[in-house]
Each structure stands twice: as C-alpha cells, then as structure tokens.
Amino acid sequence: MSDVVLETRDLVKHFPLTQGIVFKKQIGAVRAVDGVNLELRRGETLGIVGESGCGKSTLARMLVGLETPTSGDLFVQGKNMSKVGAEERRRGRRNIQLVMQDPYTSLNPRMTVGDIIGEPFEVHPDVVPKGSRRRKVQELLELVGLNPDHINRYPHQFSGGQRQRIGIARALALNPEIILCDEPVSALDVSIQAQVINLLEKLQNELGLSYVFIAHDLSVVRHIADRVAVMYLGKIVEIGTEDEIYESPTHPYTQALLSAVPVPDPKLRGQRDQIVLVGDVPSPANPPSGCRFRTRCWKAQDICAEQEPLLQIRDKSGHPSACHFAEVRDVVHATE
Amino acid sequence: MSTDVNVKLDALPGLDPKALPLQVKNLQVEFRTRNGIAHAVNGVSFDVRAGETRAILGESGCGKSVTAQAIMGILDSPPGFVTGGEILYRGVDLLKLPESERRKVRANRIAMIFQDALSALNPVFTVGFQLGELFRKHRGMSRQDAKARSVELLDLVKIPAAKQRVNDYPHQFSGGMRQRVMIAMALALDPEVLIADEPTTALDVTVQAQIMALLAELQRERNMALVLITHDMGVVADVADRISVMYAGRVIEEAGVHEIYASPAHPYTKGLLESIPRLDLKGQELSAIKGLPPALTNIPPGCAFNPRCRYAQDVCKQDPAPALFQVSPSRTAACHFWKEVKGDE
Numbered sequence A: 001m002s003d004v005v006l007e008t009r010d011l012v013k014h015f016p017l018t019q020g021i022v023f024k025k026q027i028g029a030v031r032a033v034d035g036v037n038l039e040l041r042r043g044e045t046l047g048i049v050g051e052s053g054c055g056k057s058t059l060a061r062m063l064v065g066l067e068t069p070t071s072g073d074l075f076v077q078g079k080n081m082s083k084v085g086a087e088e089r090r091r092g093r094r095n096i097q098l099v100m101q102d103p104y105t106s107l108n109p110r111m112t113v114g115d116i117i118g119e120p121f122e123v124h125p126d127v128v129p130k131g132s133r134r135r136k137v138q139e140l141l142e143l144v145g146l147n148p149d150h151i152n153r154y155p156h157q158f159s160g161g162q163r164q165r166i167g168i169a170r171a172l173a174l175n176p177e178i179i180l181c182d183e184p185v186s187a188l189d190v191s192i193q194a195q196v197i198n199l200l201e202k203l204q205n206e207l208g209l210s211y212v213f214i215a216h217d218l219s220v221v222r223h224i225a226d227r228v229a230v231m232y233l234g235k236i237v238e239i240g241t242e243d244e245i246y247e248s249p250t251h252p253y254t255q256a257l258l259s260a261v262p263v264p265d266p267k268l269r270g271q272r273d274q275i276v277l278v279g280d281v282p283s284p285a286n287p288p289s290g291c292r293f294r295t296r297c298w299k300a301q302d303i304c305a306e307q308e309p310l311l312q313i314r315d316k317s318g319h320p321s322a323c324h325f326a327e328v329r330d331v332v333h334a335t336e
Numbered sequence B: 001m002s003t004d005v006n007v008k009l010d011a012l013p014g015l016d017p018k019a020l021p022l023q024v025k026n027l028q029v030e031f032r033t034r035n036g037i038a039h040a041v042n043g044v045s046f047d048v049r050a051g052e053t054r055a056i057l058g059e060s061g062c063g064k065s066v067t068a069q070a071i072m073g074i075l076d077s078p079p080g081f082v083t084g085g086e087i088l089y090r091g092v093d094l095l096k097l098p099e100s101e102r103r104k105v106r107a108n109r110i111a112m113i114f115q116d117a118l119s120a121l122n123p124v125f126t127v128g129f130q131l132g133e134l135f136r137k138h139r140g141m142s143r144q145d146a147k148a149r150s151v152e153l154l155d156l157v158k159i160p161a162a163k164q165r166v167n168d169y170p171h172q173f174s175g176g177m178r179q180r181v182m183i184a185m186a187l188a189l190d191p192e193v194l195i196a197d198e199p200t201t202a203l204d205v206t207v208q209a210q211i212m213a214l215l216a217e218l219q220r221e222r223n224m225a226l227v228l229i230t231h232d233m234g235v236v237a238d239v240a241d242r243i244s245v246m247y248a249g250r251v252i253e254e255a256g257v258h259e260i261y262a263s264p265a266h267p268y269t270k271g272l273l274e275s276i277p278r279l280d281l282k283g284q285e286l287s288a289i290k291g292l293p294p295a296l297t298n299i300p301p302g303c304a305f306n307p308r309c310r311y312a313q314d315v316c317k318q319d320p321a322p323a324l325f326q327v328s329p330s331r332t333a334a335c336h337f338w339k340e341v342k343g344d345e
C-alpha cells in the first residue's frame, strides 16, 4: 500500500458570483482554491498556514467531501474520489474526519454529548453494532480525557476546551485514519490550547493518525507539523519541512508572515528584521495577474505581473517556492 | 491643543497636573445575576505614566474588559456595579465626580478602542460624519472645519485616499482599515490615556503588525499613556513596559516586562509562559496548566489559583487570599511561595 494517504491534483473551487434574483446571471467567480497539489503521508502532520480568506477552510471542506471541487482530483488511499462508485466513496469519506474551530457553534445544543459523539454511527451503522454503541461512546470520551459518566450532559455544561475534546471524540467515532483540523485551538486560551495540542499529539501516536492541521498561529503549527504549506489567495506558494519553512523560507510572503509574529521574549524586541506588509489580501474574485502576491511584495519586478511563478524548487534551499526570485532570508520569529 | 473644554477640565477640584494620567486603586466590580453574584473585579490596582505602555494580561473571563468598562463608565449596569475603589485621573477620583464632569473627562482625556471595530462604529453614518460629530460636539467646530479635521485624522492613521474614504460607511472598510478608523475616532480629542482592549485579536498577524506599529508611533508622538489589554504574550513582550497579570478578577503579579519573562514569581504567570510552544519543545508535550479557571460566582477560598497550582500547600486553601508580596522594589506577586516559584527556573 502506498504511503500517501491523501493527495490532491490541481484541486480548484470557484464560487460563482451572481447578479439578479430570479434570472441569476454569473458575473464572475470567487477563486477560493485555485489549483492545489498536496500529498499527505501516513502518520504525518501537514500544517497549512496563510491569512484569512486564502482558501484554507474551503480546501479542508473539499478534502472531507463537504464541498464539491469545481475541477481537479482528490485521491484517498490512492483512489480517485470522483471516479469510484458510491459505496467506495462513502468508505473513503469515512476515513477522513473534520475537527472545526468553534466548539461553541459546531455542536448541537439540544443533543446530549452521547448522541453527538454517536451520531456518525447512524450514518455508518456497520462500524459499531447497535448494542455496544454506548460503550464505544464512553470509550471515546475516556480517550479524549473526558469523564465517561458525563455521557448524558449537554454541550453548554462543558467549557470551551472540553467542547473541543467532544468535537475530537466525534471525529474519531468512525475510526478514521485522517483527521482534518481547521483552526482547532484558535478559540481557546493558551493554557487550554496546550492541553488540546497535547491530546491531538497523543492520539496521533496511539492511533497512527495522519493530520492536516490548519491554523493561523504559526508557532502552534511549527510545534505540531512535520511539513508546512503556505497558502496565499487560493494557491500554495511555498511547501517544505517544518524546518525548511521556518528556518529558510524563500517566498517573500512566508518571510513576511513569519516576521510579523511577535516573539514572546522581550530581549529580542527591536532585533527582529520585521517586514510590515502594506494593505490587505486582494479579493479572490479578482486576483492580481502573474504572481498573486505582487501587489504587496517589496521585490516585485515587471515579470511578476506577466508570468505566474510556478511552485518549484529553484534555489539551493531545496524546497518548492512559487517566486521568480526565491531566496533564503533570515527572519527571527516566534519560536526562536 | 488648548480649548475651552480643557480649560474647564483644568478647573476640576483636586486636579494635579503632576499626578499620573491614570491610577486605579482597589477597584471592585460585581454582576448581580440570577445565578448569584459574579465577582468580576476583586481589588484591582494599577497605574500608567505618560508615554508608558501598561499591559493587562490574562485569559478570557478574568475581568480585563470589565476593568476597562468600569474606567470608561460603560459598564453594563445593571447587572454590573462598581462596589469599591478609586479611578484617578491626575489625582481626581472619577467615581466621585458629578456625572457631567465625569463624562467630560472620559470623552476628552481617556479613550478606548475595542476588539470589534464594527460594533463600536455606527453602521448608518459615514466615517467622516462620525468623526466630524466629535469635533462639532466637543470642539464646537463648523461643519467644514470638522470635515477637514476628519480627513487629517484618517490620514494620520494611514488610511489611503483619506479624502475619498471619509465618505465611506464602516462596512466598506476591511478589518484592518476599520481598526484604523476606530483608532482615529479614539484619538480625535487628543486623549492622554488610550485603553486598547484586545485591539488586534481578530486580525491576521500581518495586519496586527501594522496596527501595533501605528499605535506605537502615535503613542510616541503624543506621549500618550497606553493600557493594552491582551491575552497574547507575544504582543506583550513586544510592546509593554510594565505588566499586570490578572486571574479571577485580581492582579496576581505586577512587574516590568523583562523581569516577568525572565523570572515569573507567580505560578500562574509561569504556567502561561510555559504553555507557549517553543522550538526546543518540538516533539515534546507542552506544559499545560491543568484544569480551568473558576466560575466568578464561585471563587475558591484562599488563593483562587490553588486547584490548578502545582506549588499549592494547605495554607493556599485558606482565606485570606495571599496579598501582593513585594518581590523587589519594583515588583509584586500574590503567592505565598513566590520565592520558590521565582527561584526554580
């Protein structure tokens, strides 16, 4: 069996922009994800970082089958999800589960924790026989560090960190091999965040899970990820090992992102080579020509407006970067 | 900028121009709710000098925003009540001033910005109108002068094409630009103290860097006192001079930024600093603080942190809560065992 558990080829999601109410006319498209190639290997954690609006959640929703790609292919365990039959697709989907950011809104307030965690068994009744479901749910509660006796409580009776544990237990119900975490700790306080990160790492070791871990906190991603992909306006602009991305970033966007993270050490104040980017991310409905980062890039040349830089290895650092002028630059950053 | 308003403020009884621009002493705030009394602020004291940045650091629910709301007089009341303490503007206790005077000080001398700019701005008026309104109301400016001043201010906070954008509505600005508009509104009347409550929490790091740089620049130019409320230890390390760490409605440690990061004297501060992922911890467990902060309707007796504290002894479970001990001439910590905590690094 191949070591790649999840792969995308030129994955695209365009949301149509329409005008008119009765006779909808398409006047354009939000190019949320615009040609993404990724591989997730067995047992690894792939981090995805980028500013909000870059398409991270849309990508995640396509990977778990909540969103249909406009074009491109998604392979789960080597099987092309758009080519296989319904039963095979269902099994593929079962293997990938999503953990979302907001433990406050992603849980139905009127369902007990037991029903929430056990709900996936209704859709996939073959996973656990009916008689032993309650036991299974209690095992899951225990696995994520919650009291199994609290199976009949409601979400509001739990704290934010505990609710995130409920979300994780639910994602684990169908014994998936791949978990997609979309900002799983962003809404949590730092001390609670550490508890949840520790739990995710423990589960990965014990169950051999593979993670796609999306977060805007770059130091959290560095802690948990083996490899990191940097997204900008629907495209991956740089990808490499955690060390390559954090120690020798070559794309100006990655460099700017890393340099913007405040370092939790006052001794380093003023010593950072901080790149303050001007302006915001442009609209994905109308991305700049050529290199999408050029409107904010301090290195932009004429060629950047004319020719789109491909994601490829182009300098000594040995990892792919989508910049015509990719080169290593030292940035002192958060986890130094 | 000397105006008639300032002249009136100069005549405040007890005003001492040499006293600190803001000093909070033993502030107490409670919320009287159906589920009991929530003791949100339980004797908070801190001060801030002109040109200085005082960080108020703590996790959600520890009473940071309520402290700021009490200072600004915008507490949700009822159910919230200030039940004790003093809020001194240059020596004058705002809590004892007649309402009209108090409002004048708060409008002119102490300003506040929030995490959510959209809810702080009025959606139905243009940004220019809202800024202009301040100048017309508080400075008696003509419509035309007020408009010109508004454009200047938007320029000051580096909003591109300020002349055109002054006619836009809040929703037409991006998150970062909206935060700039709110900063412009806060600075319109030249306050001496700016309270910033999680001003960059909802923003991307790139935009956060822009906003923090702007705040630092404006603070420097105006020698403004800045109270920065945040849970982000990176931001604090980057900009704060002094730090007050809050837990369950109290300040549990107070010190200069270098002292606190180098050798925290309270187990909670220490736990917070240790929860941050660091490069040398890659592949290891993070050291999380166990458990959860207490409900403020039900704060445990003795030290409020004791159920989560790895240093706790029997004495910690008994009232009274530990006082703020003097760790050095310039710092305090509310822990019976601060010596051990600070010592074992």
Ligand SMILES: Nc1ncnc2c1ncn2[C@@H]1O[C@H](COP(=O)(O)OP(=O)(O)O)[C@@H](O)[C@H]1O
Pocket: A015, A030, A031, A032, A050, A051, A052, A053, A054, A055, A056, A057, A058, A059, A284
């Ligand atoms: N259902 C949708 N319809 C239209 N546009 C969408 C939809 N979902 C997301 N978008 C747009 O796609 C872009 C990427 O969004 P998202 O994937 O949520 O980014 P991120 O998670 O990186 O913040 C944004 O511009 C967003 O407004």
Ligand SMILES: Nc1ncnc2c1ncn2[C@@H]1O[C@H](COP(=O)(O)OP(=O)(O)O)[C@@H](O)[C@H]1O
Pocket: B031, B033, B038, B040, B058, B059, B060, B061, B062, B063, B064, B065, B066, B067, B076, B079, B080, B296
């Ligand atoms: N409007 C309100 N009604 C009742 N209780 C409130 C209200 N606002 C705040 N509180 C109480 O005060 C506590 C502190 O809140 P706050 O100051 O907002 O915390 P933070 O440190 O996150 O800013 C809350 O945990 C809550 O118990």
Ligand code: SF4
Pocket: A251, A252, A253, A291, A292, A293, A294, A295, A297, A298, A299, A300, A301, A304, A309, A322, A323, A324, A325, A326
């Ligand atoms: S291709 Fe040009 S505009 Fe794009 S990141 Fe590289 S230098 Fe900047």
Ligand code: SF4
Pocket: B266, B267, B268, B303, B304, B305, B306, B307, B309, B310, B311, B312, B313, B316, B322, B334, B335, B336, B337, B338
């Ligand atoms: S007083 Fe006791 S419980 Fe409180 S922080 Fe100090 S050691 Fe811990």
Ligand SMILES: [Mg+2]
Pocket: A056, A057, A058
């Ligand atoms: Mg998202």
Ligand SMILES: [Mg+2]
Pocket: B064, B065, B066, B197, B198
């Ligand atoms: Mg708050």
